[in-house]
Amino acid sequence: MCGIVAYLGQKQAYPILIKGLKRLEYRGYDSAGVALVDSEMAVYKCKGKVSDLEAHANGKNINGTIGIGHTRWATHGEPNDANAHPHYSESKKLVIIHNGIIENYASLKKEMIKRGHTFLSDTDTEVLVHLIEDIQEKEKVDLFEALRMALNEVIGAYAIVVMSKDDPNKLIAAKKGSPMVIGIGKDDFYIASDATPIVEYTKNVVYLEDEEIALLDRNEELKIFNIKNQSKTPYIQELELQLEAIEKGGYEHFMLKEIYEQPKSILDSMRGRINAAQGIVSLGGISDYETKMINAKRFIIVACGTSWHAGLVAEYLIEEYARIPVEVEYASEFRYRNPILNEDDVVIAISQSGETADTLAAIELAKSKGATIIGICNVVGSSIARATHAGSYTHAGPEIGVASTKAFTAQVTVLTLLALSLGKKKGTIPHSKFAQILSELESVPSKIETLLKKDNQIEYISEIFKNATNFLYLGRGCSFPVALEGALKLKEISYIHAEGYPAAEMKHGPIALIDAEMPVVVIATKGPSYEKVVSNIQEVKARKGKIIAIVTEGDVTVKEMADYSIEIPETDESLVPLISVIPLQLLSYYIAVMRGCNVDQPRNLAKSVTVE
Ligand code: AGP
Numbered sequence: 001m002c003g004i005v006a007y008l009g010q011k012q013a014y015p016i017l018i019k020g021l022k023r024l025e026y027r028g029y030d031s032a033g034v035a036l037v038d039s040e041m042a043v044y045k046c047k048g049k050v051s052d053l054e055a056h057a058n059g060k061n062i063n064g065t066i067g068i069g070h071t072r073w074a075t076h077g078e079p080n081d082a083n084a085h086p087h088y089s090e091s092k093k094l095v096i097i098h099n100g101i102i103e104n105y106a107s108l109k110k111e112m113i114k115r116g117h118t119f120l121s122d123t124d125t126e127v128l129v130h131l132i133e134d135i136q137e138k139e140k141v142d143l144f145e146a147l148r149m150a151l152n153e154v155i156g157a158y159a160i161v162v163m164s165k166d167d168p169n170k171l172i173a174a175k176k177g178s179p180m181v182i183g184i185g186k187d188d189f190y191i192a193s194d195a196t197p198i199v200e201y202t203k204n205v206v207y208l209e210d211e212e213i214a215l216l217d218r219n220e221e222l223k224i225f226n227i228k229n230q231s232k233t234p235y236i237q238e239l240e241l242q243l244e245a246i247e248k249g250g251y252e253h254f255m256l257k258e259i260y261e262q263p264k265s266i267l268d269s270m271r272g273r274i275n276a277a278q279g280i281v282s283l284g285g286i287s288d289y290e291t292k293m294i295n296a297k298r299f300i301i302v303a304c305g306t307s308w309h310a311g312l313v314a315e316y317l318i319e320e321y322a323r324i325p326v327e328v329e330y331a332s333e334f335r336y337r338n339p340i341l342n343e344d345d346v347v348i349a350i351s352q353s354g355e356t357a358d359t360l361a362a363i364e365l366a367k368s369k370g371a372t373i374i375g376i377c378n379v380v381g382s383s384i385a386r387a388t389h390a391g392s393y394t395h396a397g398p399e400i401g402v403a404s405t406k407a408f409t410a411q412v413t414v415l416t417l418l419a420l421s422l423g424k425k426k427g428t429i430p431h432s433k434f435a436q437i438l439s440e441l442e443s444v445p446s447k448i449e450t451l452l453k454k455d456n457q458i459e460y461i462s463e464i465f466k467n468a469t470n471f472l473y474l475g476r477g478c479s480f481p482v483a484l485e486g487a488l489k490l491k492e493i494s495y496i497h498a499e500g501y502p503a504a505e506m507k508h509g510p511i512a513l514i515d516a517e518m519p520v521v522v523i524a525t526k527g528p529s530y531e532k533v534v535s536n537i538q539e540v541k542a543r544k545g546k547i548i549a550i551v552t553e554g555d556v557t558v559k560e561m562a563d564y565s566i567e568i569p570e571t572d573e574s575l576v577p578l579i580s581v582i583p584l585q586l587l588s589y590y591i592a593v594m595r596g597c598n599v600d601q602p603r604n605l606a607k608s609v610t611v612e
Contacts, residue, residue: 001606002085002099003027003071004180005197006161008171008216009188013067014057016190020197021050021069023246026254026400027193028606029071030079035086035095036064041165043095045070045084066168066218068161068191070097073606076105077122086163087126089133090117093165094143096129099193100157100178101611108153128154132162144215147172151213151227157357157610159208161191169218173208174227178610179355179383180208182222184236189216194379195239196246196398203239207381240380245398253599255401255493259585260452263445265396265406266578269413276438279431281421283414285392289346292372294426296346298325300371302334302362303350304609306404306488310376310411311350312481313577317416320574321423321433331362332612341369348374350415352399352407353608354382361612363387376414378407392418401600402607403492405585408485409578416441416575440572447569448582454566455586461548461564462590465519471498472510472545473584475523476533482523482577486584493602494592503529503536514545521587522562523580526552527573537561548587550580 003024007013017034032053033045042064044057050071070085077083086095102108105124108131113119117130128150136146143164151158157177164170173180173191183190183198183205190198191214195205208214211227214234224232251257258265274281286293293299299318301311308330315326329339331349335358341347347366351359354377363373363384375391377384378399385391396410420437423429465471471490475483484500491498501510503522514520520540524533534557537547541561549562552570559565566583568576592599 001027001073001608001610002193003029004097004099004159004161004191004193005069006067006097006171006173006191007188008066008218009185010065011188013064014062017067017069018050018054020192021071023196024071024193025050025601026402026607027071027073028402028601029073031072031081031084032070033084033086034067034069035163036062036067037163037165037168038064041092041095043086043088045086046081047079047084064168066163066171068095068097068163068171075101075611076124083121083123085125087121087123087129089129091133094129094133094162096125096132096160096162098125098128099159099610100176102128102154102158103156104154128158128160129162143167143170144172144213147174148213148225148227148229151176159193171216172213173216174213175208176210177357182206182208182214182216184222189222191216195241199239199241199246200243204236205239206234206236241398246400253401253589255403255405255589255599258399258401258406259582259589261397262406262409262582263448265410266413266448267445268395268397269410270417270441271395273417274438274441276435276442279435279438281417281424281438283392283417283421286374286390289372289374289390290422290425293346293374293422295344296324297344298327299346299348300334300341300366301326301328301348301350302331302359302366304331304356304358306408306485307350307352307411309481309485309488310408310415311348312484313412313478314348314415314419316478317419317574318422321419321429322426323428324422329362331356331358335361335365339365341366341371343370345371346374347371348376349384349388350376350411351382351384352378352404352411354379354384355608355610356384357610357612360384360387376411378410402602402605403489403588403599408581412577413441437572437574440575444571444575444578447571447579451568451579451582458566458583458586459590461566462587462594464564465548466591466594468496468517468519470513470518471496472506472513472518472520473498473500474503474506474520474536475500476503476529477527478574478577479523479525479580482581482584483521485581486521486588489585489588490591492605493588493599494595494597495603496591503533506536507539511539511543514540514543516544516546518545519548520545521548521550521584523550524558525550525568525576525580526555526570527576534558534561550583
C-alpha cells in the first residue's frame with residue numbers, strides 16, 4: 001500500500017526520496033510524488049511509476065535539503081495526477097503525504113467547503129491538510145499544535161508527514177494504525193513506511209507508536225509527543241536489516257530470488273528451535289503461553305490470503321498432533337460477525353507483514369473478548385507482533401515480491417513446530433512419529449535444493465500452458481491448502497483465472513468446466529489419499545482435461561496418467577506442503593514472465609494491505 005519517504009538534513013533530498021520510493025515500490029502503488037523546499041516549495045506528482053515521476057520532474061528545480069515523497073495505492077479517488085500525493089493545503093503553504101484512511105473525511109470536507117475551501121482531489125488526505133491549516137489560522141497556533149488538534153478530530157488510520165514552505169527546517173510526522181519509522185543519521189533524519197529506504201544511511205531507528213507525533217528539526221534532536229501533548233523519550237533501536245536482503249542479488253526478479261531462498265529461509269525458521277537428535281522443539285517466544293495453549297478449548301486462526309492458506313495447513317497439523325480443535329477464519333469476516341469467544345480460546349494471527357488491517361482488527365476484537373492472542377509474523381516489531389500477547393517470528397527475511405513465497409513456507413514451518421511441540425507436551429503424538437517428523441523436517445531444506453534444480457522442467461511446462469485462460473488446482477488433506485495457494489499465486493502474477501479445490505469437491509461443480517482446454521494441476525503425492533486422488537485424475541482425464549501432476553519421486557501410476565508430471569522428493573505426509581508448493585510457485589512465476597507481466601509488482605496489488 002502507500003509508501004512514505006521523507007528527508008531532512010544536509011544532503012540533496014530528491015535523490016534520497018526517489019531511491020527510497022523505489023525501495024518501497026514492492027508495497028504496490030499506482031502514482032507517485034515528491035515535494036521539496038528550496039527557495040520555493042515545489043510539488044511534482046503523476047500517475048504511474050516512480051520512473052514516470054522522474055521523467056516528469058526532469059529539467060525542473062529539484063533542489064532542496066528537505067523533502068517528502070509518496071507512492072499512492074488508490075482508495076479515495078481513481079489513480080490520476082490530481083489524486084497523487086503530496087497534497088497542498090488551501091494556501092499552498094503546507095503539503096502532506098499520508099498512508100491510511102481518514103474515515104470521517106466526508107463530513108470534514110463538507111464543513112470546510114462551506115467555509116470557502118476548494119479541493120483539488122477526491123482524496124481523504126487533502127481534507128486533513130486543509131483541516132490542519134484551518135485550525136492553525138483559526139486558533140492562532142503553531143503547525144505542531146494545529147496538527148495535534150486536527151488528529152484529535154479525525155477518525156481512521158494514518159501515517160502522515162507534513163512540511164511547511166515557511167519553515168524548511170522542520171518535518172512533522174504522526175501515526176496511528178499505519179507503520180512509520182524514523183532513521184536518525186549523523187546530522188540528518190529519514191522517515192519511511194518501513195526501514196528499507198533507510199537502511200543504507202543509518203542503522204539507528206525509532207518506530208513511532210500509535211498516536212505519537214514526531215517533531216524533526218534540522219538543528220535539534222528528535223522530539224516525540226503523544227496526541228495528548230505529553231512528551232515521550234524516543235526509543236532508539238538498531239536495525240538488523242542488511243542491505244543485501246532487499247536487493248535482487250543477480251536474480252531477474254525478487255520473486256525468483258525469494259523462491260530460491262527457501263532452503264535457507266526454512267532453515268532460519270527452525271534455527272535454534274529444534275534438535276532432532278535430542279527430540280527437542282521449542283518456540284521461545286510462546287513458552288510462557290504453552291500451558292494456556294495446551295489447555296485451550298480451541299484455536300481460532302485469523303489471517304488473510306497466503307497467510308490464511310498457511311493457517312489451513314496448520315489446522316490439519318494441530319488437530320492431528322496436538323488434538324486441539326482448530327477453526328481457520330478470514331480475518332476480514334471474523335472481525336465483523338460478532339464471534340463467540342472466551343478466555344479459554346487461543347487466537348493465532350498469521351501475517352507476513354504484520355500490518356494487515358483486517359488481521360490487526362481481528363486481534364483487537366479477540367483481545368477485547370478476553371482471548372489469548374499468539375502472533376506468527378515475519379516483520380520484527382510490526383504492528384501485529386506488538387499487538388499480540390506472545391508470538392514467534394518466522395525469520396524468512398524481507399519479502400519484497402508482492403506474491404508471497406518464502407513467507408508461506410516459513411509460516412508453515414513455524415506452525416509445524418508449534419503442532420509438534422504442543423503434541424509432545426500434551427502426549428498426543430506418538431514418540432516415534434514425533435522423532436520421525438523432526439528428522440524429516442531437518443532434511444526439507446536440502447530436498448528443496450534438489451527440487452529447485454529441476455526448474456527448467458517447470459519452465460518447459462509453463463511454456464506449454466502460458467496462454468491458458470483458466471486453471472484448476474486440486475489437492476486433498478494438507479495438500480488442499482497448497483492447491484489454493486498455487487491458484488492464488490497464478491492469479492496474482494499472471495492474471496489467469498485459477499481456482500483451488502479439494503480434489504473430491506470437483507465433482508460437485510467444477511467438473512463442468514473441464515474440457516481439452518483446461519489445465520488441472522493435481523497434487524498427487526504418496527499418502528493415505530493417494531488412491532482417491534488417482535480416481536479424481538481419472539475423472540479429469542475422462543473429460544479430456546490436461547493433467548499437470550505433482551508426484552512423489554519414483555511414482556509410476558500417476559505419471560502414466562498425467563500429461564506432465566513433476567517429481568518431488570519423498571517426505572512425511574504432513575511436510576509435503578513445504579515441498580509441493582515450490583513447483584507451483586515456479587509454475588506461476590514462469591507463466592507470468594512469459595506473459596510479460598510485472599511479477600514483483602502485479603497490477604492492483606499491495607504487499608501490506610493496511611486498509612480494510
Ligand atoms: C500473497 O501472495 C498475497 N500477496 C496476499 O494474499 C497476502 O498473503 C495477504 O495480503 C496477507 O498478508 P500478510 O501475510 O502480510 O498479512
